[in-house]
Amino acid sequence: MELLGQALISGLLNGLVYSLIALGLSLIWGVMDIVNFAHAEYLMLAMFLTYWLWALAGLDPLLSLPIVVPVLFLLGVGTYHAVIRRIVEAPMVSQIFTTFGLFLVLRYGAFALWGTEFRKVEDPLLEGSLLLGPFHVSVPKLAAALAALLVFLALHLFLTRTKTGKALQATAQDREVALSLGIDVQRMYALAWGLGIASVGVAGVFLTTFYFVEPQVGTAFLLLAFASVTLGGFGTVLGALVGGVSIGLLEGVFGALVSPTFKLAFVFVVFILVLLLRPRGLLGEA
Amino acid sequence: MALLEVHDLHKHFDGVAALSGVSLHVERGEIVGLIGPNGAGKTTLFNCITGALRPDRGSVRLDGEAITGLPPHRVAQRGLARTFQLVRPFAELTALENVLCGQPHARERLWAVALRKTPKALEERAWGLLEFLGLAALAHRPAGALSYGQQKLLALATALMGEPKIVLLDEPFAGVNPTMIEHILERLKALNAQGVTFLVIEHNMEALMRLAQRVYALAAGRVIAEGTPQRIQRTPEVLEVYYGQ
Amino acid sequence: MRALGGIAALGLVGGLVAFPWLVEGSFPRHTLITLLMYAALAQAWNVLGGYAGQLSFGHAAFFGIGAYTSAVLLRDLGLTPWLGMWVGGLLATGVGLLVGYPCFTLKRHYFALATLALGEIARIAFTHWKFVGGSLGIDLPLRYLNQGAYMMWTDKLPYYYVALGLAALATAVVLVVDRARLGLYLKAINQDEEAAANLGIDVRKYKLVAMGLSAFLTGVVGAFYAQYVLYIDPKNTLILPISVKIVVIALVGGRGTVLGPLLGAALLVPLSEYARTYLGGLGRGYDYLLYGLVVMLLAMREPRGLVALLARLGERAAAKPAPQRPRPAVADVTTKTTKAGAEATPRGEGRHGAA
Numbered sequence: 001m002e003l004l005g006q007a008l009i010s011g012l013l014n015g016l017v018y019s020l021i022a023l024g025l026s027l028i029w030g031v032m033d034i035v036n037f038a039h040a041e042y043l044m045l046a047m048f049l050t051y052w053l054w055a056l057a058g059l060d061p062l063l064s065l066p067i068v069v070p071v072l073f074l075l076g077v078g079t080y081h082a083v084i085r086r087i088v089e090a091p092m093v094s095q096i097f098t099t100f101g102l103f104l105v106l107r108y109g110a111f112a113l114w115g116t117e118f119r120k121v122e123d124p125l126l127e128g129s130l131l132l133g134p135f136h137v138s139v140p141k142l143a144a145a146l147a148a149l150l151v152f153l154a155l156h157l158f159l160t161r162t163k164t165g166k167a168l169q170a171t172a173q174d175r176e177v178a179l180s181l182g183i184d185v186q187r188m189y190a191l192a193w194g195l196g197i198a199s200v201g202v203a204g205v206f207l208t209t210f211y212f213v214e215p216q217v218g219t220a221f222l223l224l225a226f227a228s229v230t231l232g233g234f235g236t237v238l239g240a241l242v243g244g245v246s247i248g249l250l251e252g253v254f255g256a257l258v259s260p261t262f263k264l265a266f267v268f269v270v271f272i273l274v275l276l277l278r279p280r281g282l283l284g285e286a
Numbered sequence: 287m288a289l290l291e292v293h294d295l296h297k298h299f300d301g302v303a304a305l306s307g308v309s310l311h312v313e314r315g316e317i318v319g320l321i322g323p324n325g326a327g328k329t330t331l332f333n334c335i336t337g338a339l340r341p342d343r344g345s346v347r348l349d350g351e352a353i354t355g356l357p358p359h360r361v362a363q364r365g366l367a368r369t370f371q372l373v374r375p376f377a378e379l380t381a382l383e384n385v386l387c388g389q390p391h392a393r394e395r396l397w398a399v400a401l402r403k404t405p406k407a408l409e410e411r412a413w414g415l416l417e418f419l420g421l422a423a424l425a426h427r428p429a430g431a432l433s434y435g436q437q438k439l440l441a442l443a444t445a446l447m448g449e450p451k452i453v454l455l456d457e458p459f460a461g462v463n464p465t466m467i468e469h470i471l472e473r474l475k476a477l478n479a480q481g482v483t484f485l486v487i488e489h490n491m492e493a494l495m496r497l498a499q500r501v502y503a504l505a506a507g508r509v510i511a512e513g514t515p516q517r518i519q520r521t522p523e524v525l526e527v528y529y530g531q
Numbered sequence: 532m533r534a535l536g537g538i539a540a541l542g543l544v545g546g547l548v549a550f551p552w553l554v555e556g557s558f559p560r561h562t563l564i565t566l567l568m569y570a571a572l573a574q575a576w577n578v579l580g581g582y583a584g585q586l587s588f589g590h591a592a593f594f595g596i597g598a599y600t601s602a603v604l605l606r607d608l609g610l611t612p613w614l615g616m617w618v619g620g621l622l623a624t625g626v627g628l629l630v631g632y633p634c635f636t637l638k639r640h641y642f643a644l645a646t647l648a649l650g651e652i653a654r655i656a657f658t659h660w661k662f663v664g665g666s667l668g669i670d671l672p673l674r675y676l677n678q679g680a681y682m683m684w685t686d687k688l689p690y691y692y693v694a695l696g697l698a699a700l701a702t703a704v705v706l707v708v709d710r711a712r713l714g715l716y717l718k719a720i721n722q723d724e725e726a727a728a729n730l731g732i733d734v735r736k737y738k739l740v741a742m743g744l745s746a747f748l749t750g751v752v753g754a755f756y757a758q759y760v761l762y763i764d765p766k767n768t769l770i771l772p773i774s775v776k777i778v779v780i781a782l783v784g785g786r787g788t789v790l791g792p793l794l795g796a797a798l799l800v801p802l803s804e805y806a807r808t809y810l811g812g813l814g815r816g817y818d819y820l821l822y823g824l825v826v827m828l829l830a831m832r833e834p835r836g837l838v839a840l841l842a843r844l845g846e847r848a849a850a851k852p853a854p855q856r857p858r859p860a861v862a863d864v865t866t867k868t869t870k871a872g873a874e875a876t877p878r879g880e881g882r883h884g885a886a
Contacts, residue, residue: 035640097830104823111816261659268652276633362731376722387719391731400713
């Protein structure tokens with residue numbers, strides 16, 4: 001029982017981080033119907049940036065947040081203008097190839113620059129664990145989970161309370177209508193990329209406090225984010241949250257009770273099952 | 287027994303009724319028109335008949351057999367072909383290859399499909415259809431390079447290639463110049479004389495008058511009138527919907 | 532023209548058969564074996580990714596499954612790889628169909644994703660699976676060395692001919708598919724699934740057939756690879772770079788054509804083999820960085836690859852005394868076929884009436 005409780009707690013915390021990674025994927029997909037295969041590579045870049053700020057300038061991950069997140073935002077906008085803008089109208093096959101190529105460029109670019117070495121930030125401000133009754137709660141994971149919730153709240157407020165946010169939602173719902181309302185759709189696309197990549201940047205910063213930094217770190221997170229988004233329903237903000245938490249819990253429970261090494265394989269099986277049984281996800285309309 | 291029998295079809299989108307109890311029938315050898323203002327549910331009806339959408343309630347029978355809720359390829363294999371309002375040929379395939387894609391698929395064997403070309407007889411049929419519709423000279427051009435009107439004819443040839451019992455045409459005359467309209471009209475009549483049955487959505491009343499033997503008028507997801515083209519144009523309900531009188 | 536093509540093909544086959552006798556040294560032979568192996572793999576991918584348009588980024592999984600299956604059958608049961616390779620192919624097919632089935636009614640992203648994930652999952656699973664040696668992998672039992680009946684030699688020459696046979700087999704499969712109705716239906720599905728289904732084409736069935744053929748051939752080649760290197764582990768059979776290389780070769784050469792994957796392999800494999808030997812720096816992944824750029828550029832500029840490029844050059848050369856109007860460049864008609872394509876077509880009827 002204690003084992004299960006522990007698994008649920010860590011599953012919940014992990015799940016919120018997955019949600020945060022899934023958020024950007026879902027946002028970009030929702031707004032412009034493009035699946036970004038390179039999404040988790042931006043997570044990797046954020047982690048490296050955080051790491052180098054710590055290693056070279058002695059900046060704690062928590063303090064590097066105001067640098068990393070804006071840089072990632074610009075990176076997202078830049079990616080849109082340099083690459084994605086050219087394939088918005090292209091056939092789906094070209095779109096898939098393009099973001100897959102981007103994935104290769106970013107991953108193997110990092111590989112070429114920094115090698116395969118595993119790096120880790122030592123003694124971050126966020127460290128250790130709290131004792132909550134019989135359960136251990138990791139402080140850095142708790143912080144990451146809280147940050148994820150804050151980002152979701154901020155994004156929700158942005159989308160529902162501001163004019164720009166509403167315009168973004170309108171674009172997501174129907175591009176033609178958005179155009180007829182005088183919304184600058186190109187700008188909205190760039191914004192979606194900026195916000196999507198910035199939010200994955202937040203996840204990257206917090207992950208650095210309890211995870212190794214290496215060029216291939218993205219793979220598992222890409223899969224988890226996709227599973228989350230698929231489970232929750234592609235293209236909705238709430239779907240990313242629900243999907244991410246569900247995946248985290250499933251993974252945690254399976255890892256604790258059955259097999260920790262095969263938990264990623266289990267997540268994949270869940271992903272396939274969701275596609276088979278409910279391809280629109282938990283929250284997608286029937 | 288009618289060839290196509292649609293009974294009490296209902297379809298809702300997000301609580302908005304697109305079809306609320308549509309019933310109609312098409313007899314063997316008929317050309318039946320379907321008119322109605324935008325949003326009346328004409329294309330939704332087609333989609334429910336062809337299996338692109340699953341109706342909430344009601345039934346569709348083709349030649350006495352229920353085809354309600356079957357996936358599109360099964361419906362097509364049962365002998366119901368359709369064309370789209372905006373033509374969508376396989377742009378990178380040649381005109382001939384497009385038509386060959388429409389060959390009857392119901393009795394195909396997997397090994398034959400995987401190993402063999404289209405049988406000679408069917409290929410000759412495809413050539414015959416291209417010739418009949420005046421496209422033979424363009425047979426080896428990629429379909430994407432044809433004009434819009436030619437693509438409409440190509441879609442018709444492709445639909446006919448499967449030897450369907452009935453063809454559903456979604457606005458065959460839209461976006462086509464008057465000469466081409468005459469050409470299509472005349473070909474459709476010739477086909478009908480050979481026994482092909484059609485159900486046609488069309489806004490061009492003048493063309494439809496000359497084509498259809500019977501017309502259904504649809505508005506707000508319901509059949510509001512039925513009759514000969516001449517009569518339907520004088521029906522008060524139709525006049526009201528179209529002209530607000 | 533046809534006769535000329537026949538003579539060229541004959542010359543090519545003759546040259547390939549005679550090649551190892553003309554060239555000394557193990558390095559060129561190794562390069563050629565690798566080339567033929569990747570040509571076979573890219574052809575296998577081509578059936579699915581080229582003709583059917585279902586992009587797989589996880590073909591290493593099928594490659595690895597084939598390699599491991601035949602290796603385990605040889606290790607535990609003493610089954611000759613000449614038979615084991617087909618079992619490996621079948622097992623790869625089974626996995627491929629399991630992954631394809633749920634994805635093939637959805638948008639293509641899901642399949643691309645599922646295969647990317649499958650590749651990684653297979654790598655992780657095999658790395659932790661004791662039965663197949665975990666991260667240490669499997670050493671093939673060397674007691675069969677130099678027994679042709681067990682496909683195991685010290686000399687490279689026999690491997691060369693097996694690789695040639697596999698490349699020929701895969702190319703023959705693609706050739707048959709291309710000529711048969713299956714190729715036509717797959718191309719139609721690739722361009723507009725919904726329209727294909729409306730004509731009565733069973734879209735999912737044919738995608739699964741393409742998947743089955745593709746995974747099968749890939750698995751068979753994987754089994755050959757195990758015999759060739761005599762040692763397999765997750766790092767030489769199941770990593771993403773293998774999947775990437777297969778995709779890039781097919782893409783550069785020209786997906787959806789018979790010649791494309793051959794051309795791609797002939798160009799890229801020697802390049803990367805020589806770079807690996809003479810430049811070293813491969814551990815740093817520069818070549819994959821380059822591949823990534825190539826994939827992006829081709830996807831944006833010439834999605835049809837070298838074959839289309841050469842065809843266009845050929846057409847330009849032949850265009851002068853052309854009896855017919857030259858076909859428009861293929862790239863012009865590759866815009867979105869569903870909505871945008873129809874809208875981009877001029878609405879009004881143009882100059883040509885319908886005869």
